[in-house]
Amino acid sequence: MKTLNNPAERKWPQLAERSAIKQARLMELVDKVFYDIRKKGDKAVLKYARQFDRFSADDFTVDHETIEAASQQVSERLKQAIALAKSNIEKFHFSQKEEIVKVETSPGVVCWREARPIENVGIYVPGGTAPLFSTVLMLAIPAKIAGCKEIVLCSPPGKEGAIHPAILYAANLAGVTRIFAVGGIQAIGAMSFGTKSVPKVEKIFGPGNQYVMTAKHAAQYYGTAIDMPAGPSELLVVADETCRPSFVASDLLSQAEHGPDSEVILLSDNKKVVKEINKELDIQLANLPRKEMAEKALKNSRAILFKDVETCIRFSNVYAPEHLILAVENPVLRSREVTNAGSVFLGNYSCESAGDYASGTNHTLPTSGYAKAYSGVSLDSFIKKITFQQLSEEGIVGIGVAVETMAEAEELFAHKNAMTLRLGEVSAQQAKNYENS
Amino acid sequence: MKTLNNPAERKWPQLAERSAIKQARLMELVDKVFYDIRKKGDKAVLKYARQFDRFSADDFTVDHETIEAASQQVSERLKQAIALAKSNIEKFHFSQKEEIVKVETSPGVVCWREARPIENVGIYVPGGTAPLFSTVLMLAIPAKIAGCKEIVLCSPPGKEGAIHPAILYAANLAGVTRIFAVGGIQAIGAMSFGTKSVPKVEKIFGPGNQYVMTAKHAAQYYGTAIDMPAGPSELLVVADETCRPSFVASDLLSQAEHGPDSEVILLSDNKKVVKEINKELDIQLANLPRKEMAEKALKNSRAILFKDVETCIRFSNVYAPEHLILAVENPVLRSREVTNAGSVFLGNYSCESAGDYASGTNHTLPTSGYAKAYSGVSLDSFIKKITFQQLSEEGIVGIGVAVETMAEAEELFAHKNAMTLRLGEVSAQQAKNYENS
The missing domain is CATH 1.20.5 (Single alpha-helices involved in coiled-coils or other helix-helix interfaces)
Structure with missing residues (x-):
């Protein structure tokens, strides 16, 4: 990792800048696909599914039998892991339910708020080599707790023309009501406008590539809410002399393996620590299947040395990372200084992958500095709070x-x-x- | 009001449709203004302020002396009214603070959320004939309670080239930190990108005309969060035989006077009630200064008769009104059936104008059916919730x-x-x- 030494504060905003995402040129394509879907419904969705996803069947609705059958293709070991993750995600998101508090602001003026579920929500799960069933859990479980009636899931078919069994299994377990083997712009368009097969939803959740992100932005323009704007995943680690260099290196790599545009930042007040982490990076990198990807991501990443941990956290607040690991002394005390971050992991044993899968917190988080204004997904994301008053x-x-x-x-x-x-x-x-x- | 009788349920979505807002043709103008502001900063802002707002001074920053002097131009009676409103808005929004709940999801896995203020927020207050100081209170008070550091207010200068004293007084009282006499697209652009005078903000709040709305949409594209998409104001009243026809008529008119594109809907299970309300509308309309505007709005509005109150509320849920008055028997019990609305007013004494000004609830609410997915502005709108975990x-x-x-x-x-x-x-x-x- 390239290491910077004590950069001046006026340079921080520049150092915290993410590479801009160019959506403008994709917007034209999105507009065309959306226009077709509004006009021709399923027929247009199918056309684009064939064109973009090499979909060959006649119907992208995943039927009940396929969903049931998927369960047999998932190992018992994975089912047990998913069950534990589900239980923890449920506990944490259930704790986010709020009691109704009636406030008498003036004598005879009583005001309160009540939560109501967003009735129909859509979940997008990206395709790719590996099945992102963890994202299914992170979005469908709070939707179910919120009480959403229709929980629609769209995911592009894999190489075999079908959605991976682990995704179907997780979806069925978590309470998804309808599943469609559709991906990309056409999936977002179908959920935004509704077709004969795909129900129109009021809010769309989930990660995706630039096509999906641009389509979600367009959906918002047409009146469908979205969870949040999204960019490549990020991790910032603040490490002092109490950190375990091998742990920190493993965390940096678990971010880097997401892809070459992943952002990885290491901040420290200790030159020796950075050196040791770098050494560990080399060792661990050698054994990674996604070595090439991680190497590319590390090339864009940097370590920055500051005079103390306080300054590290101040820089982190300017950066506003999606994931922040505080591998420092007294991490809970230090966490009070954090003003901008998606999710914070405290101490040597709190690795990001715990939160990615099974600790119970949500892994759908604001990237690209959006943590300055946005929260990650929570139960709140699936409800509206209506105010009531009686005089x-x-x-x-x-x-x-x-x-x-x-x-x-x-x-x-x-x-x-x-x-x-x-x-x-x-x-x-x-x-x-x-x-x- | 035009009256419909028991329309079939399949026709409800069509009856609930709002007139579409065409932003596309404004987007080009917004792009141009934003481009100039990014490149030339204050100079561009000033240029457009002169062009669009007939601003003639050299500096749009409202200085401390002007703000202090404004206080003397506001009557004691209005100051007292504002003080009461402020106190109630504070009480209700303060009650929205949440305690930190630490959840041990598995033994040794502790997860929780903590709120942090959005550091810099922007408030837009539209110009026009009357000074909308109530909007200042509704946005600046929760921002202050949340702990936002910089609370920027932009409002176009009035006919005399300055912001109305009541707006300056309310802003100063509520904790606004910087005030600029800038309106329209250039105000939204200045707050989005920041200029030498106007601080860059992370989130922009407040109503506005189509130019402002389009600019807010564009700001979101460039990375600045916004409170919510917005359209013309709306009121839906459900009235049964226990309602006071004169009260209902006054509520419908208080919505209609906002402008010719305001939406007013009356639902009832009782033909006689509708007739009486119509009669009251004619009587009250005659004495209104904004008679013409209200008359135009009423022309686009309608009364709909349903077989019972339950069906009225079911239609209201499809419509998802910004404001909903339940002038019916047992309004609190009935309110449980409400699934989509911005703010609900229960019973004959809970008029919308109470919530618009002084009951304590926020009056910045989702219009155009957005209440299906969005909440109104609350303390939540000015904070992020960061998740923490320690293993x-x-x-x-x-x-x-x-x-x-x-x-x-x-x-x-x-x-x-x-x-x-x-x-x-x-x-x-x-x-x-x-x-x-």
Whole structure:
């Protein structure tokens, strides 16, 4: 890894910059595919599935028998692992349920919020060589806990023309209601607009390549919500002399193996530590099946030395990493200084792969610095919070004049009148009560 | 109001459709303005402010003296009203703070979430004839409670070349840190990219016309988050025989006076009620200063009769209104049936204008059916929730094999290795402890 020494603070924003993603040239293609899907529905989806995914069957709906059969193709060992992961993800996301808190802001004015599930959600699971069933768990489990009625999953068919059994198994286990062997722009388009086969959804979740990302951005333009904008995966590690260099190296590599555009950053206050980690990187890299990919990613990555851990964390806040490992002394105490990050892993035993699979936290997280404004996926991502309010006569008397005054100042006289009529009614009633008393 | 009678359920989606907003033709203009602002900063902002807002001064930064002086131009009566509104908005949004809940998902695996403020936020307040100081309160107060460091406000200068004193007063009171007399596309561009005068923000809030909405959409494309997509304001009222027709009419008009594209819908199970409300509409309309606007909005609006209140609410869920008034018997009980809405007002005394100004709920809400997937603005809108996790040796032993198995099945061997190394360390330690015991 290239090592920088104590860069000046004014250079930090530049050092924290990600390589820009060019979506503009893909937008034209997305527009064309979306237009066709709106007009021709399934027929257009099938056409593009054949063109882009070499799909050869007549129907991309995955039927119940195929889903059931998938279970037999998954090893017992993997099923047990998935069961543990599911249980932990459920526990953590279930704890995110909120109780209703009624607040009496003024006497007789009671306000509260209640959560309601987003009724129909869509999950996109990318294709590729390996089956990303962990993403299925991370998105379908909170959707199910939230109470979403329709949980649609789209994933491109693999080389054999079908979705990998592990994905089907995880989807069925986690509560996905409909599965389609469709990928790319056409999958996002089908879920956005709905076709005869694919239900229209209100929000689309999940990672994807540049085509999928551009399509999700376009879907948002047409009124479908998305989980968050996304870019290549990232890891930033802050390591001091208490770290285990071999652990840190393994974490950096587990990020680097995602692909050549993965971002890996190491920050330290200790030159010797960086040296040792570099040595460990070389050793571990030699045995990796994805060696080439990881090597390329490491070439774009860098180690930066700062004067102390505090400064490392300050830089990390400017960078706003998707994953942040604090392999430092007193990591929980240090974590208070973190202001921008997707998910934070504390201490030598908290490796990113724990959170990627089975600790219970969600692995769908903001990349590319979006952690400055976005949270990762959680139960919140699958619900809306609706505000409710109820005013009594006392409430009307208490805030009525304030509402009238403000409405008048904003020159909204019908707004004012809605309160004046109620104030009038309440005083008429009070007068009547007084007479009768 | 045009009245429909018991429309078939298959026609509901069509009846719930909003008139589409055409942003495409504005996008070119937005791109041009954004390009200039990125290249030339303040100079470009000033150029467009002169061109679009007839701004004539040299500096659009509102200085401290101007802000202080504004206070003297606001009446004591309005100040008192604003103070009450502020107190209620504070109470309700403060109640949205969440305690940290640490969850031990497996023995030795502890996961939790912590909120961090979005550091820099931008608030857009539209211009126009009346000063929308209530929007300032609704956005700046939760930003302040969240702990945002920089709260930037942009608003176009009025006819006198300056922002209205009531807006400046509310902004100063609520904790806005910087104010700029800039409006439209150039305001959104300046906050998105940052200029020498205007700080770059991570998220932009606030309503606006089609130019502002298109610019916010473009800002999102360039990496700045936005509160939510927005369209014209809406109100849906469900009224049964227990409603007060004059109150309902006043609520419908308070929505209609927003502008000719405002959407007003009345649902009822009672023909007589609709007739009475219509009669009240005519009476109240006659006295409104914004009569013409409200009349136009009412022309696009409709009353729909259904067989019962339950069906009314089911239609309302398909429509997903920004504001929903339930002027029916047992409104709190009925409210459980509501699945899609921005904010719900329960019973005859809960008028929308209470929530618009002073009850404490936020009035920045999802329109155009976005309530199916989006919540209104709340404290949540100004924070990110970061996940944290800490694993002990016990945690590693508990979930280690599951992580290894899943990583292997996804062909991510460096992910697996990060866990294998830790598992090895823990068993080596355990062996050592055993020998020593």
